[in-house]
Amino acid sequence: MxxxxxxxxxxxxxxxxxxxxxxxxxxxxxxxxxxxxxxxxxxxxxxxxxxxxxxxxxxxxxxxxxxxxxxxxxxxxxxxxxxxxxxxxxxxxxxxxxxxxxxxxxxxxxxxxxxxxxxxxxxxxxxxxxxxxxxxxxxxxxxxxxxxxxxxxxxxxxxxxxxxxxxxxxxxxxxxxxxxxxxxxxxxxxxxxxxxxxxxxxxxxxxxxxxxxxxxxxxxLATTKLNVSFEGAPAHAGSNPEAGKSALLAACNAATLIAGIPRHSGGLTRVCVGRLEAGESRNVIPAHARMEIETRGATSELDAFMVDHVKRIVRGTEAAFDVKAKIEIVGSAANxxxxxxxxxxxxxxxxxxxxxxxxxxxxxxxxxxxxxxxxxxxxxxxxxxxxxxxxxxxxxxxxxxxxxxxxxxxxxxxxxxxxxxxxxxxxx
Ligand SMILES: [Zn+2]
Structure with missing residues (x-):
């Protein structure tokens, strides 16, 4: 045929x-x-x-x-x-x-x-x-x-x-x-x-x-693509820095913590903070930051383990820096x-x-x-x-x-x- x-x-x-x-x-x-x-x-x-x-x-x-x-x-x-x-x-x-x-x-x-x-x-x-x-x-x-x-x-x-x-x-x-x-x-x-x-x-x-x-x-690999944005409060870095809430510092800290997520004995995992943009100018406490993050895992369960950690870190950073965070899932796949x-x-x-x-x-x-x-x-x-x-x-x-x-x-x-x-x- x-x-x-x-x-x-x-x-x-x-x-x-x-x-x-x-x-x-x-x-x-x-x-x-x-x-x-x-x-x-x-x-x-x-x-x-x-x-x-x-x-x-x-x-x-x-x-x-x-x-x-x-x-x-x-x-x-x-x-x-x-x-x-x-x-x-x-x-x-x-x-x-x-x-x-x-x-x-x-x-x-x-x-x-x-x-x-x-x-x-x-x-x-x-x-x-x-x-x-x-x-x-x-x-x-x-x-x-x-x-x-x-x-x-x-x-x-x-x-x-x-x-x-x-x-x-x-x-x-x-x-x-x-x-x-x-x-x-x-x-x-x-x-x-x-x-x-x-x-x-x-x-x-x-x-x-x-x-x-x-x-x-x-x-x-199973994967999740996340966009995370932080919103803080701007302030003049010279006259009243104490009034500012730095979204930039929140994002930087989140990025290093994310890199430290433990690996899993159950199989391969990956994580990457591939992009981080923050700040407005030299003398302003940065009120905005944006990150593009991806996780991967040999199974959807392993990927979920990575995603849960990322979310927890973002939530923790939100509290630590008194900023607001938004997490958006913009893509995903199963294994x-x-x-x-x-x-x-x-x-x-x-x-x-x-x-x-x-x-x-x-x-x-x-x-x-x-x-x-x-x-x-x-x-x-x-x-x-x-x-x-x-x-x-x-x-x-x-x-x-x-x-x-x-x-x-x-x-x-x-x-x-x-x-x-x-x-x-x-x-x-
Ligand atoms: Zn293709």
């Missing part, structure tokens, strides 16, 4: 390059969502927009100002006002293909967003050579989510073409805001995946080079848990795929991924999950020269996913 028709592969590469030109940050993927919606509509695949399937109260790290700016840009770039209205201001889209034949419900997830990185204009850069560099200053698909979206569109098209021969339902999940692990929780909490028997998630690059596929047994039978099936398929030279099992990836919320939700409802990496020769994600050799890498992932569906959703 595998449809290798070259027009589908050509279309996939065109889609990827089109999306690469128009990168959008998390929660602002209006052009990309509209692009996906148009395609699904043409394929006769019904869909739900973010507003319909996200749990809005679980949305993390969404910046209303950036959203409004992105809406303006999308309108200027031809996205109809009526479409923007339908989104209710929330990006993301889930396509649902019901074959009408009895069978399992399989979900495949891709992410839509780009990163705040300026793309290089170096002549040897793939996108420069191919004439598809980012048109949006300071924003780039430097993590390959443009590839993920294009692959899932091609898989959707393949599924629509093979509808008669497939069984069950297929859900194509185009998740917003993976960067900063902000979107996954709201997708999961919305319940759109509660009827899913199996979910397959994937990522380009990372621990795998061109020709390699990594079958991930686990290893992505990756998968199912051996799904992984074994993926591995077997990868091994049989011509474009894959080497298939390896991976048990640790020192990063985080918020599809882990989707996976957790599916598994909590009795479903199963798999995750794979497909390699490319890159010099590091989130860098201006990130390149993915799309003509070789995209067809490999497309083949693995469509073979998976052909096997799992085989009719009669």
């Amino acid at each position: 595998n449809d290798k028709s070259s027009d589908l592969i050509d279309q996939m590469l065109q889609d990827r390059r089109h999306i690469h030109r128009r990168p959008e940050l998390g929660w602002t993927e209006f052009e990309t969502t509209s692009y996906v919606a148009n395609r699904l509509e043409r394929l006769g695949i019904e869909y739900q927009l973010g507003i319909d399937f996200l749990d809005i109260s679980s949305v993390q790290g969404r910046d209303e100002k950036l959203v409004n700016k992105a809406i303006e840009r999308a309108l200027e770039h031809g996205v109809p006002q009526s479409f923007i209205e339908k989104t209710g201001g929330y990006t993301g889209i889930v396509g649902i293909l019901d074959t009408g034949n009895p069978g399992p419900t399989i979900a495949i997830r891709a992410d839509l967003d780009a990163v705040p990185v300026q793309e290089t204009s170096a002549a040897e850069h793939e996108a420069v050579k191919g004439n598809y560099v980012s048109e949006i200053p300071g924003v780039m698909h430097a993590c390959g989510h443009d590839a993920h979206t294009a692959i899932l569109l091609a898989v959707a098209e393949w599924s629509a073409r093979n509808r008669e021969r497939l069984s069950g339902k297929i859900k194509f999940v185009f998740q917003p805001a993976e960067e900063g692990v902000r979107g996954g929780l709201a997708v999961a909490a919305g319940g759109a995946l509660d009827d899913v028997d199996e979910i397959v998630c994937f990522h380009i690059g990372s621990e795998c080079k061109l020709g390699e596929v990594g079958i991930c047994e686990g290893g992505y 990756l848990e998968t199912d051996p039978d799904v992984l074994a099936r993926l591995a077997k398929i990868a091994e049989k795929t011509d474009l894959v030279e080497r298939t390896k099992f991976i048990s640790f990836v020192p990063a985080s991924e918020d599809c882990t919320w989707l996976i957790r939700r599916v598994r909590e409802h009795g479903g199963k999950a798999g995750y794979f990496l497909f390699g490319c020769n890159h010099q590091g994600h989130h860098k201006g020269d990130f390149s993915i050799q799309d003509d070789k890498t995209l067809p490999a992932a497309f083949e693995i996913l469509t073979r998976y569906l052909a096997e799992r959703n085989a009719g009669d």
Whole structure:
């Protein structure tokens, strides 16, 4: 049943390059969502927009100002006002293909967003050579989510073409805001995946080079992203310092205490105060401070141990310096848990795929991924999950020269996913 028709592969590469030109940050993927919606509509695949399937109260790290700016840009770039209205201001889209034949419900997830990185204009850069560099200053698909979206569109098209021969339902999940692990929780909490028997998630690059596929047994770390702000009271540093309450000193003390959180015998933990801004000027007791903090853990329990400590330290510092603190959770992910039978099936398929030279099992990836919320939700409802990496020769994600050799890498992932569906959703 595998449809290798070259027009589908050509279309996939065109889609990827089109999306690469128009990168959008998390929660602002209006052009990309509209692009996906148009395609699904043409394929006769019904869909739900973010507003319909996200749990809005679980949305993390969404910046209303950036959203409004992105809406303006999308309108200027031809996205109809009526479409923007339908989104209710929330990006993301889930396509649902019901074959009408009895069978399992399989979900495949891709992410839509780009990163705040300026793309290089170096002549040897793939996108420069191919004439598809980012048109949006300071924003780039430097993590390959443009590839993920294009692959899932091609898989959707393949599924629509093979509808008669497939069984069950297929859900194509185009998740917003993976960067900063902000979107996954709201997708999961919305319940759109509660009827899913199996979910397959994937990522380009990372621990795998061109020709390699990594079958991930686990290893992505649970994480929490926190913004903490302190508010004190200003005073002239010369005339009445005793009237001031220093938010700067509170934040500095919190930062050193956070670095001293004990490690846990139960497994790996991490903590980073990555940013601290404070103060107004030299002779004023600083009334404002702001910190960006992240914690990680091998399990959600270990991550929670770190977060609890951070919160306690912030509360303690608040009392010690007589300032007010605000803690905001702006992103989170669970650790990756998968199912051996799904992984074994993926591995077997990868091994049989011509474009894959080497298939390896991976048990640790020192990063985080918020599809882990989707996976957790599916598994909590009795479903199963798999995750794979497909390699490319890159010099590091989130860098201006990130390149993915799309003509070789995209067809490999497309083949693995469509073979998976052909096997799992085989009719009669
Ligand atoms: Zn990524």
